[in-house]
Amino acid sequence: MKTITTRLRRAGLLGALLAPLLGGCATTPHASNPDDPWQGYNRAMYGFNTALDRTVLKPAAKGYDAVTPTFVRGRVSDFFSNLGDVSVTANALLQGKPQALEDFTRFLMNSTFGLAGLFDVATPLGLPKHQEDIGMTLAAWGVPQGPYVVLPLFGPSTLRNAPSPLVDGTLLNPLGYYEHPRTRWALTALKFISLRASLLPLDSTIDEAYDPYAFVRNAYLQHRRYLLERNNPKPAGPKQGQQLDSLQQELLQMQSGSSSSQ
16 A cells, blocks of 8 residues: 555656646647647657657667567567556456456466466467557547647657556556566666567658658557547448558558567
8 A cells, every 4th residue: 555655646746747848838839730739849858758769768779679589579578568458457447348357367367377478378369469548548438639749758649648657557557566676677677678679660760751750740649549449439431431441551551560569
């Protein structure tokens, strides 16, 4: 209980730190893109995140990718993916989806027969990986998407999905409750380096874009809309269905070569 209370206090502190930033964004003149009215702040934060990535995270990811065998990288990815199923299960429950039982069963199977999640034994047995987060839960509850916003360190988001690093990545992450601080922080660093390494094939596509910021923003918003439509399907006319099919193809092309991610 003490650990949970401490984490909630930290969560409140993070929210307090972000509030002035987001509040200040409201005064930024609206850009031509209605989804991105805080573009002045977002571009500045995108530049900060990009600089940090180039000097710290990307070199670490390249080193990790160079010295770590593919088999080991796969086990690391599966381990963190399995931990993520706790958040997936919780959000499925909050949305009232029967899928939550399947997600929990998947977590139990991979945590036991998969050797603490190092191996994904559930997928071949008919328990596929799902994607659920607090942003999708809030969407299911009727909360509007809100403006696009670039979060410090965590990158692209929307106002509705902004709590995800805190809720999904911290409060619902079993790793955060591990009692040994050094091990906890080492595993957290490994998680981000592993994820960044899986995204290295996309770097050239982003760098070659005329406006990398706009490219990342549009790709993120399209991907989120695709996930929401896939996880909560609604009757759609032929035109909407064609748009989703086209988006699906674009996302598959963007994500080729990074199948070990997420």
